[in-house]
Amino acid sequence: MKKITTEDLNLYYGSFHALKGIGMAIEERRITAIIGPSGCGKSTLVRIFNRINDLIEEVRITGKVLIDGRNIYEPDYDLVSLRKSVGMVFQRPNPFPLSIYDNVAFGPRIHRMAGEGDLPGLVEESLKAVNLWGDLKDKLKRSALNIPLEQQQRLCIARLIAVRPDVLLMDEPCSALDPVATLKIEELMTELKKRYTIVIVTHNMQQAARISDETGFMLLGELIEFDRTEKIFTAPSDKRTEEYITGRYG
């Protein structure tokens, strides 16, 4: 089933045409990777899915972005519920300068999703979902800033999960991590896709090949090719995709 669909999507930063006529359909509960050289628009595209780009001045968007069939750019679309259902993980882990417990409880508290009595259960469930409970259950009151980077990134994912999203957007989530930590996050993503739709932006093509079900290749604001990952990495249809993934581009 399609979770996110874009139709003739264009984005302009002032007069700069950053996304050009993007049309794609992202399947539910699968991992979709967006690859492409720096500046091709892949982060911009992903940021559209929870309208973070709205915060940037002079951004103009045309076309449609449908999540569960509804255009998220309709004027009456509830932004708070959008950002709750479409969470984002960034390059560098960005835990709040709070305790581990309060990081995870933050979202449910502000969304009034659970009373204080229910929060411990929700925190435990969220930390378990990212395989952190065993490591952190006795350190919940410690500052989230003092745990290893990889655990911080997992914690950020747990923080999203706590508000029960549908979609997880990940913008280079492993670029600050070493290979072992990267592998752990990738394993986690594969587990998480049973419940969530995941869209990942990555510079690491092997990562896209390892974990994603579908891959989109972007170049200069255009979606050049979007297909099953297996197809993209064995027999891409477009010469530009071929040149990029084989390192002949540039």
Place this chain on the structure above:
Amino acid sequence: MLRHFDEELSALNQEIIKMGSLVEEAIYRSVESLKQQDKKIANAVIADDEKIDELELRLDEMCLDLIARRQPVAADLRFIDTAMKITTDLERMADLAVDIAERMLEIADQPLLKPLIDIPKLAVIAQNMTKGSIDAFVKRDVEIAKRTLQMENEADKLRNAVQDELVNNYIVKDGSTAPRAIPLLLVSRHLERICDHATNICEDVVYMIKGEVVKHHLWKLEQ
């Protein structure tokens, strides 16, 4: 952008071409040994097989090394995948040339059971298919692969004709002809198997070039 990887792929390509030409020569000489009833040529085919075996091992190593270090994708991956499969086929084709030479040695000291008619025709197809499959790879040419693939039916027919004739006209009628008939029957089988391996190579070459699997789906080539 030119990559050092391209030089490594080019070296792999050269080694496959080298192996292909050795195999082509082995098949040609095995057939010649039979036609000319020449034991010297047959023995040379058997002795030279070692070079081809060594080349296969070297090519396997090169492919594994490139996969491990370069993690190839797309056309690079298809090329290395094809290289691994082709070398297996080429090595088997060379073994079949050895088999033909061995069959020749088995009957060399006796007069030929009958003049060879269909076996030389089958040998020409086997050699043409071998050459075609290697050419298709070297020139990255789907059309050559396609033309080569079309020869296989004729090879099957000739093999069947040889078998029918040897079994029905000789072995069934006079069992004492079997020691001279069976080696010829096996030669037809070896030649037809060479054609099968050439077919495999052609199918793999099409995949390498187009990224489309035509193995067991040859109708796709007509589209």
